[in-house]
Amino acid sequence: MTRSQSQPAGGVTPVSRRVMNLSHFLRQAARRHGGRIGLAWGERRWTWAELDRRVDAMAAALAARGVTKGDRVLVQSKNCNQMFESMFACFRIGAVWTPANFRQTPGEVAYLARASGARAMICQADFPEHAAAARAEAPGLGLTIAIGAAGFGEDYGALVQAHLGESVPVADVEHDDPCWFFFTSGTTGKPKAAVLTHGQMAFVVTSHLCDLMPGTTEADASLVVAPLSHGAGIHQLVQTARGAKTVLLVQERFDVEEAWRLVETWRITNLFTVPTIVKLLTEHPAVDAYDHSSLRYVIYAGAPMYREDQKHALAKLGKVLVQYFGLGEVTGNITVLPPALHEPEDGPGVKVGTCGFERTGMQVTIQDPEGRELPPGETGEICVCGPAVFAGYYDNPEANAKAFRNGWFVTGDVGHLDAEGFLYITGRASDMYISGGSNIYPREIEEKILAHEAVVEVAVLGVPDRAWGEVGVAVCVLRPEASLSEPELLAWLQGRVARYKLPKRVIFWDSLPKSAYGKITKKDIRQALAARGELPAGTTAD
Known part of the structure; x- marks a missing residue:
């Protein structure tokens, strides 16, 4: 164990x-x-x-x-x-x-x-x-x-x-x-x-106060917009450690206007959520109707935020965004991108696409499948060690054997470090697909597609193909009143994405399935594609 x-x-x-x-x-x-x-x-x-x-x-x-x-x-x-x-x-x-x-x-x-x-x-x-x-x-x-x-x-x-x-x-x-x-x-x-x-979590609480919300005291207030059963529970434990009050939403269903009303009423200083909820909060008209000047830290995790969404949130809220990368097994403690490094515009010296640098007391390395450390710029498995790493999976020696390699926890995410130690996540190792012998990481393609003004959400996934091994399918959600066709989007991607990375199909849905924590669930998208008969010709469901 x-x-x-x-x-x-x-x-x-x-x-x-x-x-x-x-x-x-x-x-x-x-x-x-x-x-x-x-x-x-x-x-x-x-x-x-x-x-x-x-x-x-x-x-x-x-x-x-x-x-x-x-x-x-x-x-x-x-x-x-x-x-x-x-x-x-x-x-x-x-x-x-x-x-x-x-x-x-x-x-x-x-x-x-x-x-x-x-x-x-x-x-x-x-x-x-x-x-x-x-x-x-x-x-x-x-x-x-x-x-x-x-x-x-x-x-x-x-x-x-x-x-x-x-x-x-x-x-x-x-x-x-x-x-x-x-x-x-x-x-x-x-x-x-x-x-x-108990020992691990005491470190996690200390690290959160140090890296995510420095200066938090009993005068602060935190709004809970996610289930206390997981990440939000960790954050309320952090608030308790400093005597900062916790405010719960009244409605069971997430209500953006109620959230902003509570921010104004309680002078909320921090909240924890996921990128999709930040997107909902900052694109809703209520963001302009309530005073949110008390916010110092809007902490998001679970997935990197797409750059276009990040820019919009910064324009609405100012430099209060804090990103951290982590898993339940490391309780969020892998990297942090603090407010000062969230720049609203691209330019020289701005590190677009990074999820930050190593958390205090933690070490990150990029490894190949044999556990050899890779140099800066090379893509591989993201591995981590430090006091925030969990004790192991309960009663599951097989899972533990896969999760740990030479003392490192293998996150299952793929990415690279730059020369300064900033981490860039390419995607989940399980998301990567191989088309015509080339490794393709969906996140890169998703970032490009989201730069199109008509697209509000997208998921790219690989599906089996008899000719190429696997091919990409992009499932998109358009902004209200927007119009975009498959040929138009594929033509727009020409020159922005290498030809071999272009999706074979682009499909438009009204919405994408999400988990209880607001994450887009590619497993459900894959199942829905098969059920709807929308897989490209020559492909199979699994």
Whole structure:
């Protein structure tokens, strides 16, 4: 489950690597800023002191029902105060927080319950089928707690009320004790549980404060526009470490105008999201209707932002964009491109297309498939080492063997470094296709297509072809009222893209499928192309 640890040098006898239990972040905020608002959701407010007491109560309730250190607690919930609290309650007793994306199906959540070996489940009342499926699939899941009025499990609110004023000893933890099972999206198979630890996550929080949002204090406020189950949960943990308040959207469905209204109301200083959401936020008329001058950091990750979208966002918001590159397995900590390096116009010295330089304490290398380091400018696999790298995948030695090579974590992304150490991502290794013997990386072609004024979104993918091995297909979404044909776009690409890289087909859809985190999902596009019969002649679906 864990990566190998090197032996201490100099003959020093290994000793316990005890570290701070992450729930201490909340205790610190309650001690120093107890009367300040820590969390806001609609008309409701909770101070740091109230949150700490509620977390103590839920931790006591879990402990009284037999949940102990190392037990996994599956959480199926939309963003809410109980979702926020459940993280710290699990940490406090040494249990492992195991959140599911609330948009997953009952069968998918049941798989997570079984794969994680969950002992308990906290489930919002909106998801009775998920609770039933998880109990049926995971025989060790003996405790269910319901958030809200439900026909299953014990009531979360009643448990908190019953145990208010109680506390349990904060669990002693060592560096590699797990605190969070961070499930991957499963775009290339079943989701895997990346094991995040107390020691690793303490470094991640420190690095985020250092690299992504320096100067963050209790006077700041963060808006949550993504599920707390994944990246947004990490960012709210960072806010807690500095006593900065977290503000949740009221609506379940992402509402751009509500987001900008909350930015103005709460004087939001930072938010975390993905490029597609930044695009929605900055292209909506509400961006000009509300005061967003308080924003200092609009942090985006999950994919590099296309240059045209980046320019537009900078024109609307100013130099507040922060990009980081990372995966759940490295908890975002690979590279950073800070606001000062987000230039609104191309020109001499501007590094267009980079996702930044190495994060503090982290090292990046570009390797060939045999693990040999490649020089600047050469494309290969992006590999990383450092304290932010996870402990490994839970109960999955085969996946661990593939993920680590000579101590480096192999990200699965392809790119190159320049002479100054700035990283450029070409795409996922799985996205690359070979046409006529030439390696083709879709991202380069997508960037060119998005420079056309009529195109708002695009995905390029390789499909099998009897003559060429594979050929490219570009699926485009046009701006409202725009008009563009396949021959027109292909003619426009002539001279902008090498001839051998030109897509064989260009197809126009009203929208592209996206994951629960706002990422374009090429797996779903591929399936839809086959189902619609839109694959080029001579190609096959797989």
